[in-house]
Amino acid sequence: MVLRLAGPWTLAGADLLATQLAAIETGGVRRLRVDFSEVTALDAAGAWILFRFMRHAEGAGTHLELAGQSEAQAALLRRMTPVIEERKSLARPLIPPIRAMVERVGHATFEFVERAFALVSFFGVVALVLLRTIARPRQLRFISLLSHVERIGLDAMPIVGLLSFLIGVVLAYQGAEQLRAYGAEIFTINLLGVSVLRELGVLLTAIMVAGRSGSAFTAEIGTMQVNEEVDALRTLGLDPIEVLVLPRLLAMMVALPLLAFFADMMALLGGAIMALVVLDISSAQFVTQFKEAIIPRMFWVGIVKAPFFAFLIAMVGCFEGLQVQGSAESVGRLTTKSVVESIFLVIVADAAFSIFFSYIRI
Amino acid sequence: MADGGPIIRVRGLVTRFGPQVVHDGLDLDVRRGEILALVGGSGTGKSVLLRSMIGLKKPEGGTVEIFGHDLWSADEATQRAIQRRWGVLFQNGALFSSLTVAQNIRVPIRENVRLPAKLAGDLIRVKISMVGLPPDAGAKFPSELSGGMRKRAALARALALDPEIVFLDEPTAGLDPIAAAAFDSLIRDLQQSLNLTVVLVTHDLDTLAAITDRIAVLVDKRIIVGTMDELLANQHPWIQSYFHGPRGRAALVAHGSTDS
Numbered sequence: 001m002v003l004r005l006a007g008p009w010t011l012a013g014a015d016l017l018a019t020q021l022a023a024i025e026t027g028g029v030r031r032l033r034v035d036f037s038e039v040t041a042l043d044a045a046g047a048w049i050l051f052r053f054m055r056h057a058e059g060a061g062t063h064l065e066l067a068g069q070s071e072a073q074a075a076l077l078r079r080m081t082p083v084i085e086e087r088k089s090l091a092r093p094l095i096p097p098i099r100a101m102v103e104r105v106g107h108a109t110f111e112f113v114e115r116a117f118a119l120v121s122f123f124g125v126v127a128l129v130l131l132r133t134i135a136r137p138r139q140l141r142f143i144s145l146l147s148h149v150e151r152i153g154l155d156a157m158p159i160v161g162l163l164s165f166l167i168g169v170v171l172a173y174q175g176a177e178q179l180r181a182y183g184a185e186i187f188t189i190n191l192l193g194v195s196v197l198r199e200l201g202v203l204l205t206a207i208m209v210a211g212r213s214g215s216a217f218t219a220e221i222g223t224m225q226v227n228e229e230v231d232a233l234r235t236l237g238l239d240p241i242e243v244l245v246l247p248r249l250l251a252m253m254v255a256l257p258l259l260a261f262f263a264d265m266m267a268l269l270g271g272a273i274m275a276l277v278v279l280d281i282s283s284a285q286f287v288t289q290f291k292e293a294i295i296p297r298m299f300w301v302g303i304v305k306a307p308f309f310a311f312l313i314a315m316v317g318c319f320e321g322l323q324v325q326g327s328a329e330s331v332g333r334l335t336t337k338s339v340v341e342s343i344f345l346v347i348v349a350d351a352a353f354s355i356f357f358s359y360i361r362i
Numbered sequence: 363m364a365d366g367g368p369i370i371r372v373r374g375l376v377t378r379f380g381p382q383v384v385h386d387g388l389d390l391d392v393r394r395g396e397i398l399a400l401v402g403g404s405g406t407g408k409s410v411l412l413r414s415m416i417g418l419k420k421p422e423g424g425t426v427e428i429f430g431h432d433l434w435s436a437d438e439a440t441q442r443a444i445q446r447r448w449g450v451l452f453q454n455g456a457l458f459s460s461l462t463v464a465q466n467i468r469v470p471i472r473e474n475v476r477l478p479a480k481l482a483g484d485l486i487r488v489k490i491s492m493v494g495l496p497p498d499a500g501a502k503f504p505s506e507l508s509g510g511m512r513k514r515a516a517l518a519r520a521l522a523l524d525p526e527i528v529f530l531d532e533p534t535a536g537l538d539p540i541a542a543a544a545f546d547s548l549i550r551d552l553q554q555s556l557n558l559t560v561v562l563v564t565h566d567l568d569t570l571a572a573i574t575d576r577i578a579v580l581v582d583k584r585i586i587v588g589t590m591d592e593l594l595a596n597q598h599p600w601i602q603s604y605f606h607g608p609r610g611r612a613a614l615v616a617h618g619s620t621d622s
Contacts, residue, residue, distance in 0.1 A: 011524045014485070015477055043524035044556060048488045049481075075555040079492055326505040327459035 001029045006038035009046025018049045026057040037068030042076060051080040122319045126249065129241045144247040145254075152213045153255030157262060160208055164263035167200060168192065168270025176279050185279050189286060190293035192271040197294065197302045201264035203350055206309035209256055210342040214317035217248055218338040221321025222331040230322070240322070249314040256310035257303055264302065305353050309346045316342040369394045369429065369527060369559050370415060376423030377410055384410055386583040387424070392527075397553055397560040398587075399570050402580030403600065408563045409453075409531060411580070415561065416450055416529055417441065428527070446474050448527040449520030453535060455512045457504040463490065463515045464500035470522040489518040494548055510541035514548070521552070528553075530562035534569055546572050567613035579604070590614075 003024070009017060026032060034054065036042075042050075054064055066074070095103070133139050175188040221244055224230050233240050268290075275281040281289075320338035324330050368391035377385040384407035392398050400408045413419035415426055417433055426433040428444055436444065457466050467486045471477065477485070490500050493514040504512055513533065520528055533549065534542035550573045553560050564570065570577060571590065578587045581600050588596065594605055594614075604610060 011475055011485075014475065014481065018478075018481055044488055044492060044521070045485050045524055048484060052484070072555055072557055079555060080488065327503075329460040 001026075001031070002033045002035060004035045004038065005050075006040075008041040009039055009050065010041050010043045011045035014045045014049060017046065021049060021053045024053075026062050027060055029057075029062050031063045031065065032057060033065045033067055035067050036070070036073060039069075039073070042073050044076065044079075047073075047076045048080055051077055118323075119316075119319055122322075123315060126241055126245055126315065126318075129239065129246060130249075133242065133246060139242065140250075141243065141247050144243075145251050148247050148251030149255045151216075152209065152251055153259050156209060156212055156255075156259060159212075160205055160259055160263050161266045163208065164201065164204065164266040165270035167204060168196065168267035168272075169274045171195060171200075171267070172271035172274035173278060176275070186281070186285075186289055187293075188275060188279065189271070189281070189289045192268065192275075193290055193294040194298060196267040196271070197264055197298045199302065199350070201267055202260040202302045202306050202309065203346070205260045205263040206256065206306070206313065206346045207343055209252070209259065209310075210313045210317075210346060211339055213252065214313045214342045215335050215339045217314065217317030218321040218324075218335045219331055221318060222324035222334055225322065225324040226326065226328065226331060244321075245314075245318040248318055249311065252310040252314035253307045256313070257306035260303055260306040264299070301357060305350065308349055308353075312345045312349060313342045316345060367430070368392055370561070371427040372411075372415070372424065373427070374424035375411070375414065375421050375426065377407060377414065377419070378422045383583060385421070385424075385580075388580075388584050390578055390585050390587065392559060392561055393576075394559055395553075395557060396575040397549070397562070397573055399574040399577045400561065400563045400580065401565070401570065401577060401604070406580040406583075408580055412529055412531055412561070412563050416448065417445065446523055447525055448529060449523065449525040451513070451516050451520045451528065451530045451533060453531045455504065455516035457512060457516050457519065459504050462501055462503055463495070463507070463518070466504070466515065467500075467519045467522045470519065474523055486522075489521055490515075492521070492552065493518045494544075510537050510545065513537065513545060517548075517552075521556070524556070525558070527559045527561065530560065530564075532563055532565065534564065534566045539568075542566060542568065543572070549573060567610055568616065571613045571617035 034050075058064055066077075069077070171192050172188055175191040176185050179185050179187050179191070221230070224244070230240050230244070233243055272283060272286050275286055276283065317338050320334040320341070324334050370390070370392035372388060372390040375385050375388040375390075376383070384405075388411070390411075400411060402408050410419060414421045415428070415433075420434060425435075429447060431440055431444055433441070433444065457463070458469070461469070464483075464486050467489055468482065471482055471485065486500065487497065490497065495511060495514050495518065499507065499511060499515065504515065507515060517528075517530075517533075520530075530549070534545050537545060546569050549560060549562075552558060553573075562569070562574075574590070576587055576589055577593055578585045579593065579598075579601055581598055586593070586596065586598065586601065590605075593601055596602070605614070
């Protein structure tokens, strides 16, 4: 029997060629002559399909004879030889689903504990470097610190201001709606003042900054990690904690309280404007009632939390950045993680503060 | 394979970055089935020329013709068709880091050809074996491979669609001499058995001496092309110091080229 091949044997027609070849019955054929002389092109895909066919035929006891093949075509066919055995090797080995699930839970648990330890020890290392820097303030990277303050604080002012203003508007409006039933609209101001100054101003600012700057910390440091820039710093005798983490941490602790103060003011402004429009409370009335309702301590109770939140956001952001390994995907994953973790920690810390303040009766 | 004019024809190419002119009326022909190396000092625009030829950098003037089509004035469908007929190996491999080697090779196949999954898997294995990787490399992520293996995996991806032209940007950069020599002979082998046309940018004089058919030297914003022997006889000062410097001599002696 003679098999005369013709035309292009290439990837473009691979599917068709494979089907046609499979349809050829070679069972019982003693000798098969494969004639290449009319093949116009043979690439790896074509060669593979042909090779697979010939292998199959040989396995069935047919003696093969090649004719008319060029030197390059013969070489290409020979290259196929080692491929045939390794069918399963492309996929990662499969693990039974139940075992896989148990494994995942175990891994996740261990990882969680390990990371908690790592984060705590990172806090410790940073604290040491911070103390060292306080002892020798000249080591502090002042320019870097200022530029971070600008990026965290100044650049965030429009968005933080706008959102706080809107929150003030919403609070005043909703408060007024509810209190009107009791004829106690004037207490809207108490509600606004207390909730903004004690909780909302600083909490919302912290959440926004975590999303805006905490994520940036992770992405920046993570990308440096991928480019081996962090390793380069180490070999140059520079401490990445001192160069990368400390300026960000301190800048955050400076910028966040200032931003929180700004957010307080904008929220109160929004509330005051709403009070004027909806409740007809003049600004003079607003100020009088505000003075009555709010004591300075309430402001301080809110703002004192800001540096703590700042500390958490900066630490988590930098920590996750330094955890990045290898790939671009890892930067993305850890950036997400950093935002989720820092917002989580901020809210947990806020709850802890509430309990603490109620305990000491402030 | 149908022969004809040059497979790549660059005419009057002008590349500018702001006021700085990198290529000024550059001409270059690449013949079917040859290995052509682009060499030149730093900043002479080797990589830029390569990027112009693979459609990543639009030149300020001149034409790039590939397979007889003008690359930069062709419509999108033609451009896609041309792209399918070449493979590119980037300097650091540019493997997608979130995919395994096998998945990396599958990307161009899946995008361009309809194949049954089993046949596609076989072809991927063929490619992995052709570039000399062990079979289990297919399941690994790029970050789990050594530099040399990453290069081979990237070459396998470049070869995924059985291209006619392969562009290689510094294929042996960052490899140890043994791995580099092995990679050189791999390129030579594949070029012969797959009937490839290879355009490579390199600084590696050993690569030049060992596997190239012709060498295109970027000097004075243009190109001087020739075989090794022709270039050795060329009197241009940069070419002289390139091939007759201590490193050039050593490479030539090692590969037994005739030194003038």
